[in-house]
Amino acid sequence: MLGKIGDTKGEIIIKLGLKNNEVRIVPFDSEWNNEFLNVKQEIQSVLEIDGNRIEHIGSTAIEKISAKPIIDILLGVDDLHKIDKEMEKNLRKIGFYRLRVERTNEVVFAKFTNEKFEVKTHFIHAVSFKEELWTNLIFFRDYLNEHEVEKKAYANIKEDYLRQNNSPNINEYTNFKTEFVKKIFAKRLF
Template sequence: MSEKRNKVEETEVRVVPYESNWSVLFAEEAQDIKDAISDIVISIEHFGSTSVQGLDAKPIVDILVGTQPGILPTVAHIEALAKLNYEFLGEDGRRPGRYFFRKRELNQFNISIVPFDGDLWRDNLLFRDYLRTHPDEAKRYAGIKKEAAQTASNSLLEYQNLKRSFVDMIKERARAWQNNTGQ
């Protein structure tokens, strides 16, 4: 697993202008994922920067799969996703309860399998929804992402670390927004 993790962490990082086809790619891929592992899927959402219209992003569509709490991907689920060319990278060490898969082809995807309506589910969708409704914050985030990608062009881990304080600040603002608006 650590060999896979190192391979992920030492990946070229590039941020590109928003592409309108990301939502179409999500919809098509989400259906394939649902068909492959329908017995554990409660809901599938497009999240991450590619889900925010106009936001520059790494050209990798992030897919959030919500399952019943306590349901983990089995060997059968891993094999079903492997048939769709997904590589299983295991449980995220920084975010326990998140199981990570990636597909690296012409169109690239990440799948995060998490408990539906748990903290990881809610936090990721709140972050997305906040950026969708606050274009000035999304624009600032794009600038942070571009700067981080230039500084850490060959290290995903360093790229993530360079964005972390801004992301944490946005999460706090999103929670306050949610509390004030009842979102």
Template sequence: MIGLARGTVKVVPYSFNWKEIYKEEEKLLYHLLGETAIDIQHVGSTSIEGLDSKPIIDIDVGVKSLDDVDKHRNLLEANGYQFRDNAGIEGRVMFAKGREDLRTHYLHIEIINGELWKNHIYFRNYLRLNKEAVEEYSKLKKNLAAKYTNDRGSYTNAKNEFINSILKKAKEEVD
């Protein structure tokens, strides 16, 4: 299963299909974005084996300049992506794929090796290597999903303390 109604929260068990769904989308994005896409990465919870997640595929596209996104906007929209500006986070351009009642992908276009890019990669990589953290995060997400079923903003905000603690650990390991 992939997809979730916009604004809602439902956490489901990890699915190995998510990796395949990502790979198909990665091929499409490299085709659509060409050389503008320096790197494309599967990020977010669906990229971490064993982690319960909202069934939406998060994809990071690393670019040299966010200004380059404008020349691809129409092509992305013609392929099902809806422009979401920066969706409240400075330093990125965001697109969502899927109907309002069934969002399937979030596309985060960010400066390659910028802070947002690195944070997504550090977080993902740390969890991929730390099973205990995956179990803790899954438990937190399930509890928060039960509490905030129709309040995506509160669900997301309630995860911040955990996410920031993982980023701190991940950065300490890299430095």
């Protein structure tokens, strides 16, 4: 079951969510950015953080590209080692829970559709502000938004993976895209 964002009072409802290890892509939805902006305000209200430290990333931030129906949010912090229980508690107030995901230079939080924690709708990727990972992730988003050929190539890679795999999993999907992503990151250095 997908999470529905919005209500029945005339607001547009978008469907977000993936189960653990599920890989599925859906057509671009112009409401993804509005959802990001709503969540950005929520994050700012509980963390008292400048808006320039909260960015929309991932495929839902790339215009007119199919994507997994999950909103990825980049959160720039001064020191990853100082993400404390207070910050975790404040993010829980708006539905984000720290995941036990081991990633270099990144702490990941997720929002779920309900208390069963089966379907994720949003990720917060906390990284060091304006350091390499921060810069690469924003560059990737901006580069694909500005370069139609690479944007189409990225969409094709994702679709090729799903066509080739009867039982896709998130780690294989991510690995399948890695070479392309690194190629785009390398363009930042020139």
